[in-house]
Amino acid sequence: MTSDTTAFDLSGRTALVTGSSRGIGRRLAEGLSAAGATVVVHGRSAVAASAAAEQIAGRTGNPVFAEAFDVTDEDGVDGGLSRIEARHGVPDILVNNAGMQLRAPITEFTAADWNTLVATNLTSAFLLSRRVAAGMIARGSGRIVNIGSVQSQLARPGIAPYSATKGGIVMLTKGLCADLAPHGITVNSLAPGYFATELTKALVDDAEFSAWVAGRTPAGRWGDVGDLVGPLVFLASEASAFVNGQILYVDGGMTAVV
Template identity: 45%
Template structure:
């Protein structure tokens, strides 16, 4: 009988949006579980500090890569640099994401495209590029960070919700295509999490009250709340789970009248 374990010793993980917030927490959690981590973000200073701190805290090997994942050429360069350093990638965390508050009737084509390119197209391109070498090695784990907004309508989030809905569907499609090769693909959908992206909104009493009263657990989530679910999806013990979307939302999506 196989021992149940969430350890990732000897694995190499590639985490986008890893310079802060959810991505940094996930990168740290993967390193604490034994993985060497490639931390990818669009801000050089931020990603450099994050990778150094994770290495100091865990003793794992880390690599900081500055990359705008909305740019296919930069994605290719980043993956090549990671492969040159580590030789292969076992785990891909597609976490990079952006959003802004604006009516869907007012969002421009350029704004829409930028959100889609960052949140959705990057996940496709990285999954294709890294997934091919996972197929060659017969093992891999891809975890996409989606959102409850993939299935719930929040006014003024315009392109963000559709991009995350697409990410959940992409998870299912990739899970179907890659499963026979030993590669699983799953996603998590958080509710509101305390990050730089939600910091301004959480400063308002009205928004804090809305977020907490609609959450059965009764509090706003922290980035660390997402680590254990991701570790499960990345581990050997989740080998029979693919194409799934897990709500990590304090029960918010079950909230009744």
């Protein structure tokens, strides 16, 4: 490993970012592309994924491709990865970003919604990691980054099932590290705090809630999605070669204080 900034260069690497046609995932895909990676943008909609890929390529000047499949469906994951591998080889970097949020008091939360959250937020990371790991093991290298949340450690009313899925991401990350580290593969989790995106616009626009976020966060503000790019590039690059099984909270200090 080099000791200068070239360790952060992702040139020659292929990265798949699930759920990257919009929101945080899209910004993460753009950040990896700007760092030199050949990025595969993923979404449920081929149209949306292709549009995002075209726009990211226009901004970074690097090749960006698109792929669509259902991350909760085992056959869909296998088919999608087979197509990616046929075009680009086994991804060097997998970012398990696909996720969703559902809110309700626990007594009103349906089993169907629970199952949907678990499938989207946790099972998908298992399916993608298991599928990609085989090729990474054969190659003897790879980077897997699971997108977690401060809600893996901090609970709020109405999101108990979501918190459970993100707690599962923490232990999936550590378990994958135990299995895959001997093969030259690192598995870490990037855990955002409260970030302003199109998906959280209603909360950002809620003056009372935004005041709570600012008061609860030592940095005194919502996160900007750009704040996640540097930490992701670090975890995806040779700069983090001896970092494994870790949860990196990018939360303005929220999890550090009471």
